[in-house]
Amino acid sequence: MARKDASIQRVTYNRGEKVTGALMSLPAIILLIAFLIIPIVYTIFYSLFQYQVVRPDSMEFIGLENYLEVFQTEEFYVALRNTFYFTVLVVPIQCVLALCLALLVRSRRRGVSIFRTMYFAPQVTSMVVIAVLWTVLYNSNANTGLINALLSTFGAGPVNFLGDPDVAMNAIIFMSAWQGAGYQMMIFLAGLQGIPEEQYEAASIDGAGRWAQFRYVTLPGLANTTKYVLMITIIQAMKLFTQPYIMTKGGPQNATRTLVYYIYEEGFQSGNFGFACAIATVFFVLVVIISLIVKKLTRTK
Amino acid sequence: MDKSRTASIRRTKIAKSTAFYLGNIIIGVIFVSPLLWMIAASFKPENDVFANMTSILTFIPVNFTAGNYVEVFQRLNIPQILGNTFLYIGLTLVGDLIFGSMCGYALAKLKFRGRGLILTIIIALSSMPVEAILLPLYIEMTQLGWVNTLAGLVFPFMMNCFSIYMFYSNFLDVPDALREAASLDGCGAFRTFISVIMPISKTTYATVFILDFIARWNDFMWPFLVTTGADKRTVQLAVQSFFGTNPVHYGAIMAALTLASLPMLAIYIFMQKYYVQGIAATGIKG
Numbered sequence: 031m032a033r034k035d036a037s038i039q040r041v042t043y044n045r046g047e048k049v050t051g052a053l054m055s056l057p058a059i060i061l062l063i064a065f066l067i068i069p070i071v072y073t074i075f076y077s078l079f080q081y082q083v084v085r086p087d088s089m090e091f092i093g094l095e096n097y098l099e100v101f102q103t104e105e106f107y108v109a110l111r112n113t114f115y116f117t118v119l120v121v122p123i124q125c126v127l128a129l130c131l132a133l134l135v136r137s138r139r140r141g142v143s144i145f146r147t148m149y150f151a152p153q154v155t156s157m158v159v160i161a162v163l164w165t166v167l168y169n170s171n172a173n174t175g176l177i178n179a180l181l182s183t184f185g186a187g188p189v190n191f192l193g194d195p196d197v198a199m200n201a202i203i204f205m206s207a208w209q210g211a212g213y214q215m216m217i218f219l220a221g222l223q224g225i226p227e228e229q230y231e232a233a234s235i236d237g238a239g240r241w242a243q244f245r246y247v248t249l250p251g252l253a254n255t256t257k258y259v260l261m262i263t264i265i266q267a268m269k270l271f272t273q274p275y276i277m278t279k280g281g282p283q284n285a286t287r288t289l290v291y292y293i294y295e296e297g298f299q300s301g302n303f304g305f306a307c308a309i310a311t312v313f314f315v316l317v318v319i320i321s322l323i324v325k326k327l328t329r330t331k
Numbered sequence: 332m333d334k335s336r337t338a339s340i341r342r343t344k345i346a347k348s349t350a351f352y353l354g355n356i357i358i359g360v361i362f363v364s365p366l367l368w369m370i371a372a373s374f375k376p377e378n379d380v381f382a383n384m385t386s387i388l389t390f391i392p393v394n395f396t397a398g399n400y401v402e403v404f405q406r407l408n409i410p411q412i413l414g415n416t417f418l419y420i421g422l423t424l425v426g427d428l429i430f431g432s433m434c435g436y437a438l439a440k441l442k443f444r445g446r447g448l449i450l451t452i453i454i455a456l457s458s459m460p461v462e463a464i465l466l467p468l469y470i471e472m473t474q475l476g477w478v479n480t481l482a483g484l485v486f487p488f489m490m491n492c493f494s495i496y497m498f499y500s501n502f503l504d505v506p507d508a509l510r511e512a513a514s515l516d517g518c519g520a521f522r523t524f525i526s527v528i529m530p531i532s533k534t535t536y537a538t539v540f541i542l543d544f545i546a547r548w549n550d551f552m553w554p555f556l557v558t559t560g561a562d563k564r565t566v567q568l569a570v571q572s573f574f575g576t577n578p579v580h581y582g583a584i585m586a587a588l589t590l591a592s593l594p595m596l597a598i599y600i601f602m603q604k605y606y607v608q609g610i611a612a613t614g615i616k617g
Binding site for chain 1: 348351352354355358359360362363365366368369381384385389426429430431433434436437438441442443444445446449452453456458459460462463464465466467468469470471486487488489490492495519520521524548549551552556566567570571574581584585588591592595596599607610611612
């Protein structure tokens, strides 16, 4: 069908179209080249150089040495592990939370939009606002930290949420899942609306209970939505920077230093541009590989 | 609940809706309690902020004061911060909507040399993490002399592969008959785009607008890297630096956080339909 249309168009529009098409896409293409393609090329280019920001004149080609150094640096593996730890935990927690919230507010009852807004509220602020707020809420002193105050009424705590290397990343995960779930909830809600009501009716005539309906109607009906949600949540999680920057500065004892944070530190704070670009290239390749794996895994299902 | 189906349907209905409202009220209030505390604390005198932490009273500003907001307005140049933010968002958005839709339209409906290649590149880069290229992008800004300028903030994000892709996939659905009719009326491809395609694609524009607005509003890392002076700060940067600036008054910090949430809240309330559609659309299109 599309093929046929195309051939008709070629007859009707041909000449002017070629020029107009190129001209119309030109501004975007120029911006694309200037601020995306060139930086990509330069990330790889700089990564092959010994390049200190303070001494731009003494740039020296060193081949793959930066990469060898990256893979021999303990700190890189710590950042890699932190990034994976965050991703592996936050993605399922946030997605399951989002799905539960979507199921809670899928009904068309009067006032449901108030509840939707409540669950979406952390999204309407911003990650910076939320991170600052939770830094205060997570305060290790039960007299000033709301969460420790709550724990103390149950006779627990106080927990040094952001100061204990074993706890800090978990604290960031909990907060991030809470902040982010509303977004995925909206996507799941749209997915739920796409499931025909008849399927539920048919299932309930067949005697399917609540759980069976969820298992055999809702979940399969949400397959495509889930794939998409997983994909964006994973990529989002791998880019973690704002929360550790505001809440822990990558600490305590590097427990929350992620790959992007490590790139920022090496590149912008220590000025090791070449080295930082090598980490950035590795980071980029990792994101591509992981998104391809996720795509493949979800396709076969 | 399902078992009583044969009994009184009405009674189950009431029970179900009670469970719905009760469950949602309890879960919802717990869910937003951190935000409620933030708003409550913003109206408390500094000495009260951390008072009564173990009682429900911590969510109520007993000695109500607006002093924290006065302090925020005195210590921060709010008009300037808002001005910077909306210039940044506004200019990136104008570029993204105009250039993005033009490019998306050309890719979807016009045949020209290099179209396939451009499309492939745009799809491939649409989910690329910009964090990976920020270092050379920053170097580029220093070379252009754009560090700590509006141009440096705006230009790199005036084009967004994901927006182009959204426009592209939406314009694909526009029937060709429309274009043919316009061309019979003597419209060139560009005129057709301006006078026929744009007006019927308002929803697509609103969707991209919202998605982009959210992304720019939340963006922290790029403004943080490229602006160095306090006079170029966006809302997110101002909030972050206010948190670490002496004197640290928690009531005022909470007031700043609350204020920083208001613009997005307004957008959400006034554009709720598009806001929700926009987020949902990514799930359907993606």
